[in-house]
Amino acid sequence: MDASKLLNILLDLTSNSENSITDTLSLLVNNISANQSTEISTNRQKLNKAFEDSITNKYSPSNLKIVQNIGASDYFGLTGYNKLEEIINNNAFNVQKTIADLQKFIQNRTEYVTLIKMTADNLRELNIEAHFHDDSTFEVGLLMPEELTNNKIINVTKELNHWDRVFKTLTELTTGSADDTEISFVNNGSLEFFINNGPHIAVCLAFAVERIIKLYKNIVEIRSAKEKLKELGISTGEQRTIEKQEKDILNKGIDSIASDIVKEFASKQIDGGRINELKVAMKGHVTYIVKCIGNGMTIEINPPEILEPKEAKETDTEEKKSEAKKLKYNYDNTIKQIEIVQKSMDTIKTIGKTGMDIVKYLTDGEEAKEE
Numbered sequence: 607m608d609a610s611k612l613l614n615i616l617l618d619l620t621s622n623s624e625n626s627i628t629d630t631l632s633l634l635v636n637n638i639s640a641n642q643s644t645e646i647s648t649n650r651q652k653l654n655k656a657f658e659d660s661i662t663n664k665y666s667p668s669n670l671k672i673v674q675n676i677g678a679s680d681y682f683g684l685t686g687y688n689k690l691e692e693i694i695n696n697n698a699f700n701v702q703k704t705i706a707d708l709q710k711f712i713q714n715r716t717e718y719v720t721l722i723k724m725t726a727d728n729l730r731e732l733n734i735e736a737h738f739h740d741d742s743t744f745e746v747g748l749l750m751p752e753e754l755t756n757n758k759i760i761n762v763t764k765e766l767n768h769w770d771r772v773f774k775t776l777t778e779l780t781t782g783s784a785d786d787t788e789i790s791f792v793n794n795g796s797l798e799f800f801i802n803n804g805p806h807i808a809v810c811l812a813f814a815v816e817r818i819i820k821l822y823k824n825i826v827e828i829r830s831a832k833e834k835l836k837e838l839g840i841s842t843g844e845q846r847t848i849e850k851q852e853k854d855i856l857n858k859g860i861d862s863i864a865s866d867i868v869k870e871f872a873s874k875q876i877d878g879g880r881i882n883e884l885k886v887a888m889k890g891h892v893t894y895i896v897k898c899i900g901n902g903m904t905i906e907i908n909p910p911e912i913l914e915p916k917e918a919k920e921t922d923t924e925e926k927k928s929e930a931k932k933l934k935y936n937y938d939n940t941i942k943q944i945e946i947v948q949k950s951m952d953t954i955k956t957i958g959k960t961g962m963d964i965v966k967y968l969t970d971g972e973e974a975k976e977e
Contacts, residue, residue: 607672608793609729610737615672616726617736618661619682620719627656628719631690631712638705650694657687666906666951668747668798678722681715737791738911742940744808744947745790746773749904750797762797765898772891773801779868779884780806782875800908805943808907810871812950814863815905818896821859828852860896864889907951909944912937 630652637645662673662683679685693711697703748769755761770787778784781804791800803811832848868885876884898905915937918930 607675608737609734611669611793612672613726613729613734614736614738615669616722619678620723620726627653628712628716630656631708635705635708638701653690654687657684666747666908667904668749668793668906681718742805743802743910744805745908746801746803746808746811747906747908748799749906751902754901754903755797766799768894772894773803773807775884775887775891776807776810779888780810780871780873782873805940809943809946810867812907812947813870814867814892814895816950817863818892818899821863822896822899825852825856828855860889860892864892907947909947912940
């Protein structure tokens with residue numbers, strides 16, 4: 607686990623909005639002791655909203671892994687709220703037991719918050735800086751499971767070289783030029799690589815990944831339905847028909863995703879001949895990303911952390927008003943891009959490695975066409 611990413615999370619968890627939960631929990635205990643049904647309902651609703659609004663619910667997979675590893679999920683976010691509800695509901699007819707368990711939860715949570723605050727202070731005393739980016743760059747994370755690379759350099763290099771080609775194609779497609787991909791951050795202790803990209807690349811990749819995951823889920827559902835039909839005794843011929851349909855859906859889906867990416871994001875500066883070449887390359891990249899997801903790789907996109915710019919004052923000069931208007935336009939545009947990326951990342955969280963080889967019916971040699 608990287609200390610700079612850990613520090614960023616610890617600072618989030620010790621923010622004022624997170625700490626306000628403790629006060630409401632204490633009020634809830636008093637309400638239950640006094641049998642104040644209206645106040646109990648009100649404070650439970652407040653707690654529900656507070657836990658729902660927790661920044662941990664919006665975390666990327668790499669940050670969520672740290673939250674789980676340090677035990678913060680017991681006290682923050684939806685997982686923490688579920689533990690709280692479990693305490694309340696499990697002892698509905700034993701008020702004293704409920705109160706005792708809630709007091710223990712509050713004590714444990716308070717001690718935990720104190721611990722992580724001290725840890726954050728100590729990390730900063732050691733000159734560790736929190737890992738976050740607040741400009742217009744979006745950070746793409748490639749989280750490679752051990753079974754994908756076997757922790758061998760040759761396998762890691764192969765995957766990174768492949769992703770270098772993906773990013774070059776996306777960059778050329780959206781901007782008309784391509785540069786070598788630079789790794790901006792490597793999470794220590796695991797194979798997690800992070801690459802800074804402009805918003806156009808992030809939105810394009812988010813579009814691709816979201817569509818790929820929806821296709822993946824469709825294939826998984828078809829595979830599950832086929833297994834159920836098999837148990838019901840459908841013939842071998844009918845099973846082969848379903849497999850052929852699965853193959854067609856997968857390959858047509860990949861064609862459609864690659865075509866839509868080019869149609870949606872291609873720069874008008876690129877000539878027709880090169881567009882066709884990029885379309886072929888894009889199909890190979892989409893195929894590769896499908897395989898990555900099928901093999902357990904997680905692709906995450908972390909938006910920049912930005913503050914809304916101040917509005918211009920009536921007394922400001924025209925130059926300052928113009929600058930403020932430009933900053934507001936850039937801010938609104940970035941927020942729209944962040945919303946697009948966040949929607950795609952929420953889709954990513956709905957799926958994990960199922961163990962199904964969804965790409966076994968891909969056309970042979972499909973990946974080779976991306977060069």
